[in-house]
Amino acid sequence: MDDKRRRFLKLAGLSAVAGIGAPSAFNLLLKGEVNASSPAPASHGTESPGSGHGEAPTGVRLGMVIDVNKFAENPGMAQKCVDGCHQTHNVPIFLDSKGQVNPKDAIKWIWKEPFENLFPDHSHYRRNDALHELPFLALCNHCDNPPCVRACPTKATFKQKNGSVIMDFHRCIGCRFCMAACPYGARSFNWRSPRERDENGNLKFIKNLNEKFPTRMRGVVEKCNFCAERISEGLPPKCVEATGDTGAMIFGDMNDPNAPISQVLKSTFTIQRKPALGTLPSVFYII
Amino acid sequence: MIEKALKGSNVYIGWLVFLSVLILAGVVSYAQQYQYGLGYTGMSRDVSWGIYISQFTFLVGVAAGGVMIVLPYYVHNFKDFGRITILGEFLAIASVAMCLLFIMADLGQPTRALNVLLHPTPNSMLFWDMIVLNGYLFLNILVGWVVLHSEYKGTKYPKWLKPFIWLSLPWAISIHTVTAMLYCGLPGRHFWLTAIIAPRFLASAFAAGPSLLLFIALVLKRVTKFDLGDVARDKIITIIGYAAILNFFFLGLEFFVAYYSDIPGHKHALDYLFWGLEGHDNLVGFMRLSLVLGGLGLALFWIPQTRSNEKTVMAACVLVFSSLWIDKGLGFVLGGFVPTPLEYVTEYYPTFGEILITMGVWSTGFLILTILYKVAISVKLEKES
Ligand code: SF4
Ligand code: SF4
Ligand code: SF4
Numbered sequence A: 001m002d003d004k005r006r007r008f009l010k011l012a013g014l015s016a017v018a019g020i021g022a023p024s025a026f027n028l029l030l031k032g033e034v035n036a037s038s039p040a041p042a043s044h045g046t047e048s049p050g051s052g053h054g055e056a057p058t059g060v061r062l063g064m065v066i067d068v069n070k071f072a073e074n075p076g077m078a079q080k081c082v083d084g085c086h087q088t089h090n091v092p093i094f095l096d097s098k099g100q101v102n103p104k105d106a107i108k109w110i111w112k113e114p115f116e117n118l119f120p121d122h123s124h125y126r127r128n129d130a131l132h133e134l135p136f137l138a139l140c141n142h143c144d145n146p147p148c149v150r151a152c153p154t155k156a157t158f159k160q161k162n163g164s165v166i167m168d169f170h171r172c173i174g175c176r177f178c179m180a181a182c183p184y185g186a187r188s189f190n191w192r193s194p195r196e197r198d199e200n201g202n203l204k205f206i207k208n209l210n211e212k213f214p215t216r217m218r219g220v221v222e223k224c225n226f227c228a229e230r231i232s233e234g235l236p237p238k239c240v241e242a243t244g245d246t247g248a249m250i251f252g253d254m255n256d257p258n259a260p261i262s263q264v265l266k267s268t269f270t271i272q273r274k275p276a277l278g279t280l281p282s283v284f285y286i287i
Numbered sequence B: 001m002i003e004k005a006l007k008g009s010n011v012y013i014g015w016l017v018f019l020s021v022l023i024l025a026g027v028v029s030y031a032q033q034y035q036y037g038l039g040y041t042g043m044s045r046d047v048s049w050g051i052y053i054s055q056f057t058f059l060v061g062v063a064a065g066g067v068m069i070v071l072p073y074y075v076h077n078f079k080d081f082g083r084i085t086i087l088g089e090f091l092a093i094a095s096v097a098m099c100l101l102f103i104m105a106d107l108g109q110p111t112r113a114l115n116v117l118l119h120p121t122p123n124s125m126l127f128w129d130m131i132v133l134n135g136y137l138f139l140n141i142l143v144g145w146v147v148l149h150s151e152y153k154g155t156k157y158p159k160w161l162k163p164f165i166w167l168s169l170p171w172a173i174s175i176h177t178v179t180a181m182l183y184c185g186l187p188g189r190h191f192w193l194t195a196i197i198a199p200r201f202l203a204s205a206f207a208a209g210p211s212l213l214l215f216i217a218l219v220l221k222r223v224t225k226f227d228l229g230d231v232a233r234d235k236i237i238t239i240i241g242y243a244a245i246l247n248f249f250f251l252g253l254e255f256f257v258a259y260y261s262d263i264p265g266h267k268h269a270l271d272y273l274f275w276g277l278e279g280h281d282n283l284v285g286f287m288r289l290s291l292v293l294g295g296l297g298l299a300l301f302w303i304p305q306t307r308s309n310e311k312t313v314m315a316a317c318v319l320v321f322s323s324l325w326i327d328k329g330l331g332f333v334l335g336g337f338v339p340t341p342l343e344y345v346t347e348y349y350p351t352f353g354e355i356l357i358t359m360g361v362w363s364t365g366f367l368i369l370t371i372l373y374k375v376a377i378s379v380k381l382e383k384e385s
Helices: A003-012 A025-036 A068-073 A077-088 A129-133 A147-151 A177-181 A238-242 A260-267 B010-036 B051-065 B067-075 B085-106 B125-153 B159-184 B197-223 B230-261 B264-274 B284-302 B310-335 B352-384
Strands: A062-067 A110-113 A136-139 A157-159 A165-167 A249-253 A283-286
Touching (some): A062 A260, A068 A283, A077 A136, A147 A177, B051 B085, B051 B352, B067 B085, B067 B159, B067 B197, B085 B197, B125 B352, B197 B230, B197 B310, B197 B352, B230 B264, B264 B284, B264 B310, B284 B310
Parallel strands (some): A062 A283
16 A cells, blocks of 8 residues: 555545555554543434434445535636546437537536535525635435435435445446436436447547446436445545645544544534435535 | 127227327337337436336326226116126226236336236235235226126126126225225325325216216217216216315315424425426416316316206316326326436436327227127117117
8 A cells, every 4th residue: 555545545444445455553542542442422413302303423424525615715626526427437428419518418426516506494684795606516415314315216326334325337227216316416317328439439428448447328317436446445535635734624434533624623613405305415515 | 799899980990000000109118118118208316206107106096096886786786877887897908908018118117017926925016906906907807898798688697797796896996995005104204294185086986987987988989889877977986076175175275284283204295296386387287277177177067057968077087087187197106206206307318219109099099998888789779779
């Protein structure tokens, strides 16, 4: 394991998740640290009556904090996150017959969204102007109580032990029940084949294919996978990586009290999208 | 017995040919959709279910509606429905067949449909819907066929059938209840998130199913010697009348809750459907028409003069059926997607090919229905003459 990975894993409190090869001395040490600390303060204010299910305080629970102020300080960074993710995951850009981007077929894993669309339940009356300009990022919330998983008739969408909600593209029947069920518009459907090629045999809708990640077949749903493939290699999510050292996105195990994400959540006011629905999102925003 | 489906008048044969042509057009379009993917339709990331799923939802209702004819005969021994219970059961068969075809047409990966059974997932309402629909199809084929065959042989249906008949009654309720649960359990879709969906579905089903059945029975009376009888006709009208009133009553409650509470999320979909939202109003004309047609149909059913006149009764059946078709087969599913979870308004327009596939499925249903009814009527007339 190189230093970069080690540093990320340690920061995120994720060594145990990554579990690469035999447990290194480093991993064991880190585990020791985790165990040494008193019971993990896992929940984040959801115990109030009527707020639905409580969150499991044990095990790993991946989460993400998005600090929109840092994005405001670094114009263009949000787009870098989007491009980085879509590039890494071979997200196609579908063009219509005139070569224009076709919104009807759009596939998005992470994208920019104005405040009022991302948080429609918040008051927008006499809202400060600055808020309107801020570049918010939208992505799957990896809900702790995910309606998409509940609705899926084949378990093609499922929740992993570490809390991330991911998909099996080979099992999905394309019924799109999960799309109706997700209250965040996080899911996209392959309305046509992303593997279509032009006369020269080049992929028409995917530029710079990433050989390490599968392309999808038509007729299946897809969405942000919290970079499951990168986490298991000890790499941070691509979007997080794209923010460099700005600290605009903090990713890690929310159940590890020593992880930076836990520190931030404990000390900073954050909001989640549509908390009233009881889906328990794992993505938090600092505004 | 089945040979009776093969012989018939020129009108009968012509009707079958007409349906077959439409089915063929649907099959050709489906082949294109299969080749290209569901982008062949007008559906999008924002409106991810379209006319296929709305037809499916409506037709589950038609299938369940047949029970209003079957139940009085078997449970209350209402003899006047004896001649038409078989029509109710066969209508259920044809409707469920259409439902299953619409689901298949809507799947992105239809060849994987069996995954629902290979990986059974009891927390998914779609899994249960699959079970109740196929179960209902089986029950109706069994009951309908055995009863008719006994009649053909000139005997009463065998005793062992009774439990299946009884089972089919609550089962009819279950198919539409579970279908309602596909929608009303989804967080974040305000329009669907209401406990009145299931009762409203049932009310509209008990009006739409019998309307179609009564209309067909009256057509049969004109083109064959089959007569359902005045008492039966009047009873069905009463059933449709009350069910349709209940449906509109429930709709009224939806309006009250949305506009009296004044919660934006509750109002948006109704705004979109009946007044237009942010300049998007492609369903407004339809939804208002639905109310007008429903009102007219109800009036014809309740005014004594038009109620006893067969022609106006047939017109009323068409009016009520169309009204409920627009309401549930168009507005209900599409309205649920407006606005999107991110508060955008995206409108949906079915493509030509999508409409051809839809018509192909409807034609398949009517072909099944025609053949089943032909056999049933032939047997009945033969026994009576
Ligand atoms: S945001 Fe949507 S897709 Fe992601 S886990 Fe929650 S319900 Fe599922
Ligand atoms: S589209 Fe795929 S992932 Fe979504 S509910 Fe259907 S089978 Fe599950
Ligand atoms: S976590 Fe990974 S998959 Fe999800 S948006 Fe970020 S880069 Fe994309």
